[in-house]
């Protein structure tokens with residue numbers, strides 16, 4: 001008795017860079033059924049079974065990679081200014097903005113993102129809308145508003161004379177251990193995947209106390225929610241490692257002794273070099289920074305490059321994130337591949353290592369280790385086909401124009417229909433998060 005054949009998506013020819021760290025290999029056939037990769041190998045046996053409804057992609061001369069995973073990509077954090085919109089920070093506009101911006105991320109070959117902070121619970125709702133099939137977008141894990149105390153980067157009160165907690169701020173004030181716990185519970189209840197703690201902007205002081213970090217970790221982990229922290233400082237990074245956070249963002253000023261503690265705790269670091277790099281090269285919010293800020297960012301970058309080399313020497317996993325969506329200069333879809341270039345040119349990774357950091361190395365943060373980030377049988381079919389070889393030129397990953405095809409969850413993304421347009425946005429405000 002014959003059963004009706006499943007409609008398949010077949011990729012033939014091309015070069016396979018599978019995200020496992022293996023050498024690139026000639027591809028004969030990748031077969032996808034529904035949302036999973038079912039077969040990789042010789043074409044002889046399988047293509048004979050090709051049915052009239054199968055879709056065949058000829059990738060001759062092209063490069064087949066796992067979809068990129070960006071471990072630091074904001075969606076609702078910053079809206080820019082749109083002519084005629086009086087209040088871009090409203091929950092309503094943030095939601096519309098997020099629905100607009102997410103398409104640009106997917107079209108750039110990014111099939112999964114972690115969102116470490118945003119406004120309202122916009123990103124939770126967006127994640128649900130993508131999961132529900134209402135909107136095309138990458139797989140998402142999301143935080144809510146960043147937990148920040150006085151002086152932290154997300155302190156919603158820039159002016160000490162004013163004491164408030166505006167509902168539309170990207171940070172929520174938590175100034176006692178109990179307030180940290182209460183906000184963590186509130187966000188867990190609302191459905192976040194991550195908690196984002198925010199220490200000081202530059203790391204010169206530690207604003208969040210050791211026991212506050214530990215309290216958040218205890219609370220979040222009981223809810224099976226991961227904890228991330230904006231930590232540029234030395235003591236904050238050490239405290240975060242001791243408390244058992246899941247991921248440290250930045251860690252610029254971590255000393256070798258601090259990194260020993262991080263290594264012993266087995267905690268990865270996502271340095272997010274792209275953010276200060278954009279600051280140095282392009283400024284933010286469509287205007288350049290003053291020379292003083294630029295010098296500071298440049299020095300910070302040099303410190304970070306050395307810190308990552310020190311971290312790698314200790315076997316600390318280095319994850320890749322771009323800080324897309326932080327400010328107007330951090331346009332969605334534009335910079336997701338920049339971190340890979342900095343990893344290769346400034347840190348000394350091989351291109352294969354940089355690709356791993358942007359694919360399989362980030363999968364655990366999505367809770368999808370062993371499911372995405374590698375092209376292998378039984379994995380979810382998140383695949384991007386590039387026209388040029390990223391091993392020969394790692395900057396290829398920054399150029400959506402080099403993309404031949406994006407496949408997410410076994411379906412070819414209709415990049416025309418997703419219809420992302422770059423808006424001329426300009427908002428005179430810059431944050432390095």
Ligand SMILES: [Zn+2]
Pocket residue numbers: 072074116323326432433
């Ligand atoms: Zn950020």
